[in-house]
Amino acid sequence: MKRWIPDSPLGHVTVGVAVAGALVLTGPVTSAVGVGHVAGVAATAACLAIAVLGMDLILGVADQFHLGQAAFVAIGAYGFAILRQDAGLTTVPAAVLAILAAGIAGLAMAWVFFRLGALLFAVGTLAVGAIALNVIGQLRSVTGGADGKALQPVAPLGFQLSTTTAELVFVAIVLGLCVMLTRAYATGARGRLLHAVGRDPVMASSLGIDVRLAKVEVTVVASLLAGLSGVCLAAISRIVAPGVFSIETSIVFVVAVVLGRPGSIVGPVLALVLLETIPELVDFFAGRLDLLVGLLLVSVLLVGGRQPSLVQRLLPPRSGSSEAVPRPRQEGA
Amino acid sequence: METFLSALLSGLQTGSIYGLIGLSYVVVFRASGYLVLTQGEMVMLGGLIAATVGASGTFSAFLLAAAVSAVVGAALTVAVYAGPVRWLPNPSPLRVIIMTFGLALVLHAVARALFGTVLQFAPSAPFVPNTVSVVFDRATIRGQGLVIVAVLVAGAALLSAWFRTTRFGRAARATGDDPATAATMGIPTRLVIGVAFGIGGAVAGVAGALAAPLTGAVWNGGTFLGLKGLVAALAGDVEQPWGPVAGGLVLGLAEQFASVYWVPGWNDAVAFGVLVLVVLFRVPGPLEART
Numbered sequence: 001m002k003r004w005i006p007d008s009p010l011g012h013v014t015v016g017v018a019v020a021g022a023l024v025l026t027g028p029v030t031s032a033v034g035v036g037h038v039a040g041v042a043a044t045a046a047c048l049a050i051a052v053l054g055m056d057l058i059l060g061v062a063d064q065f066h067l068g069q070a071a072f073v074a075i076g077a078y079g080f081a082i083l084r085q086d087a088g089l090t091t092v093p094a095a096v097l098a099i100l101a102a103g104i105a106g107l108a109m110a111w112v113f114f115r116l117g118a119l120l121f122a123v124g125t126l127a128v129g130a131i132a133l134n135v136i137g138q139l140r141s142v143t144g145g146a147d148g149k150a151l152q153p154v155a156p157l158g159f160q161l162s163t164t165t166a167e168l169v170f171v172a173i174v175l176g177l178c179v180m181l182t183r184a185y186a187t188g189a190r191g192r193l194l195h196a197v198g199r200d201p202v203m204a205s206s207l208g209i210d211v212r213l214a215k216v217e218v219t220v221v222a223s224l225l226a227g228l229s230g231v232c233l234a235a236i237s238r239i240v241a242p243g244v245f246s247i248e249t250s251i252v253f254v255v256a257v258v259l260g261r262p263g264s265i266v267g268p269v270l271a272l273v274l275l276e277t278i279p280e281l282v283d284f285f286a287g288r289l290d291l292l293v294g295l296l297l298v299s300v301l302l303v304g305g306r307q308p309s310l311v312q313r314l315l316p317p318r319s320g321s322s323e324a325v326p327r328p329r330q331e332g333a
Numbered sequence: 334m335e336t337f338l339s340a341l342l343s344g345l346q347t348g349s350i351y352g353l354i355g356l357s358y359v360v361v362f363r364a365s366g367y368l369v370l371t372q373g374e375m376v377m378l379g380g381l382i383a384a385t386v387g388a389s390g391t392f393s394a395f396l397l398a399a400a401v402s403a404v405v406g407a408a409l410t411v412a413v414y415a416g417p418v419r420w421l422p423n424p425s426p427l428r429v430i431i432m433t434f435g436l437a438l439v440l441h442a443v444a445r446a447l448f449g450t451v452l453q454f455a456p457s458a459p460f461v462p463n464t465v466s467v468v469f470d471r472a473t474i475r476g477q478g479l480v481i482v483a484v485l486v487a488g489a490a491l492l493s494a495w496f497r498t499t500r501f502g503r504a505a506r507a508t509g510d511d512p513a514t515a516a517t518m519g520i521p522t523r524l525v526i527g528v529a530f531g532i533g534g535a536v537a538g539v540a541g542a543l544a545a546p547l548t549g550a551v552w553n554g555g556t557f558l559g560l561k562g563l564v565a566a567l568a569g570d571v572e573q574p575w576g577p578v579a580g581g582l583v584l585g586l587a588e589q590f591a592s593v594y595w596v597p598g599w600n601d602a603v604a605f606g607v608l609v610l611v612v613l614f615r616v617p618g619p620l621e622a623r624t
Binding site: 065112113116118119120122123124126127128130131133134135137138247248251254255288290291293294295296297298301302 | 368417421427428430431432434435437439440441442560596598599601602608612613
C-alpha cells in the first residue's frame with residue numbers, strides 16, 4: 001500500500017510528532033474559536049485513541065473483530081488506580097504493572113479464543129466485555145461500583161497534570177510515541193507477517209507462519225496498548241468510572257477504525273478524536289454519541305464496502321496498475 | 334426447599350424470557366444464516382409500546398399492546414432486511430452483525446427521544462392472577478411468568494411445525510441451507526427471508542410486551558436482553574425452534590441459582606460466562622459452516 005510518508009524510521013518519527021503536535025495545538029485553537037472546553041474532551045479522546053491503535057492492529061492488520069477492547073482499557077485504568085491508591089505504589093511502577101495486567105488478560109483471552117472463526121471470536125470478545133462490566137459493578141469495595149474510584153492527582157515522571165494544557169501535552173507525548181512505535185511495528189517484518197495472516201490465514205499457514213501465535217501476539221500488543229490507554233485515562237481524569245468501559249465504547253473503537261481506514265494507524269486515531277469531539281461541537285449530537293456512531297457505522301458499511309467506488313469506475317484505470325480495481329478482501333479466519 | 338423452589342421458578346420465568354428472545358434469532362437465522370442484533374431493540378421497543386398502549390390494564394388494551402408491539406417489531410425488522418442488509422455489499426454474517434449493532438445504536442437514540450429515559454412497567458395480563466402458588470403452596474410464580482412460559486412453548490411448537498410441515502417453512506429451510514440452489518429451484522428467496530425477518534421481529538416485539546410487566550422497559554435495556562437471547566439461541570440450537578427453549582432455561586436457571594446460592598448481582602457474568610463456554614465447546618455445526 002502506497003503511503004504518503006515512507007515506512008522508514010524517519011517516517012515513523014515524522015508521523016508521531018505530527019500527531020502529537022496536532023493534539024497540542026488543539027488547546028490554543030479551540031480557545032481561539034471560543035470552544036475551549038473541547039480541549040479537555042480531546043485529551044480524554046486521545047487517551048482512548050491509544051486503545052484504538054490496538055484495535056487497528058487487530059482489525060486492520062490481523063482482520064479480526066474484537067468487541068471487548070474497552071474491557072482491557074478498564075483493566076489498565078482500575079489496575080493503575082488500585083495499585084496507586086490502595087497498594088501505595090508510585091506512579092511508574094503502578095502504571096507498568098497495570099499495563100502488564102492488561103497484556104496478561106489479553107494473552108489469556110487470545111490463547112483461548114483464537115481457534116474460533118471470525119463470528120464466534122466477535123461474540124466471545126463481546127461476552128468478555130460484558131463480564132468485565134459486571135465484575136467492575138459488583139466488586140464495589142475494590143472498584144467503587146457505579147460511583148467509580150477516585151484517584152489522587154498524579155505526576156508521572158514529575159509532569160504535573162494540573163491544567164488542561166498539561167494534560168494535552170502529556171497525552172500528546174504518549175500518543176505520539178505510541179503512533180510511532182505502532183507504525184514501526186505494523187510496517188516492519190512482524191507487521192507484514194500479521195498482514196499475511198489477516199489476508200489469507202490458510203495461505204499464511206501453508207507458508208510456515210504460525211497463524212495462532214501471530215494472532216495471539218497481535219492481541220497481546222493490542223491489550224498492552226489498551227492498558228496504557230486506561231492508565232492515561234485514569235491519570236488525567238482522576239476518577240475511574242465504569243460508564244467509559246461499556247460495550248458501546250468497544251463499538252466506537254471499531255467504528256473509528258472502519259472510518260479511519262483499517263491498518264492506516266493515524267486514520268483511526270483522528271477518527272476517534274473527531275467522534276468524541278463532534279457531540280461537543282454540534283448541538284444536535286450533544287449527548288447522542290450512540291446515534292452518531294450508529295449512523296456512521298451503517299453508512300460506512302453501506303458505502304465503504306462497495307468496490308470499485310463510483311469515482312474509481314468513472315476514472316480510467318492506470319495502465320499496468322493492479323490497484324485500479326481493488327480485489328475484495330476476505331473476512332476473518 | 335422453599336429457597337430452591339423459588340430459585341427454580343424464578344429461573345424458569347427468566348429463562349422463558351431469554352428463550353422467547355432467542356426464538357426470534359432462530360427464525361431469522363434458520364432462513365437467512367444471519368444473526369441480527371437489532372432483536373434486542375425490538376424487545377425494548379415492544380416493552381415501551383406495551384407500557385404506553387396497554388396502560389389502562391384492561392383485557393383489550395393488553396391484546397392491543399401485544400399486537401402493536403408485534404406489528405412494530407415485524408415492520409422494523411423487515412425494514413432492516415429490506416434496507417441496510419439487502420444493500421450491504423458482501424453481506425457476510427459478520428458484516429451483518431456489525432451493521433445491525435450500528436442500527437441498534439440508532440434505535441437506542443430513537444427510543445430515548447420517543448419514550449424518554451424512565452424505566453416503564455406495562456400492566457400484567459389481566460386474565461391471570463398476580464401470583465400463583467405451586468407445589469403445595471411452598472412457592473409462588475408470577476401469573477405473567479406462566480403466560481410467558483405458555484407463549485414460549487406455543488411459539489416454539491408453532492414455528493417448529495411451520496418449518497417442518499408448511500410449504501413456506503420448508504422453503505425457508507431450503508433458503509437458509511443453500512440460497513443459490515433454493516433460488517434456482519424457483520423459491521422466492523428474498524420474500525422468504527423477508528417473511529422470516531418479519532416473524533422474528535414480531536416474536537421479539539411480543540417478548541418485550543410480555544416481559545415489560547416483570548423487567549420493565551427502558552431505552553438502553555435492549556442490548557443486554559438481546560445478547561442474553563442470543564446466548565439462549567447459541568446455547569440451545571440456533572437451527573431449531575426448541576433450541577432456545579432449552580438454552581433459555583439453562584441460562585435462566587444458571588443465573589438464578591448462582592444468585593441465590595453463590596453471590597447476588599453476578600447475573601450478567603454468569604450469563605456471558607455461559608456464552609463463553611458455549612462458544613468454546615459447542616460442536617461445530619451450521620453456524621461454523623456458514624461463517
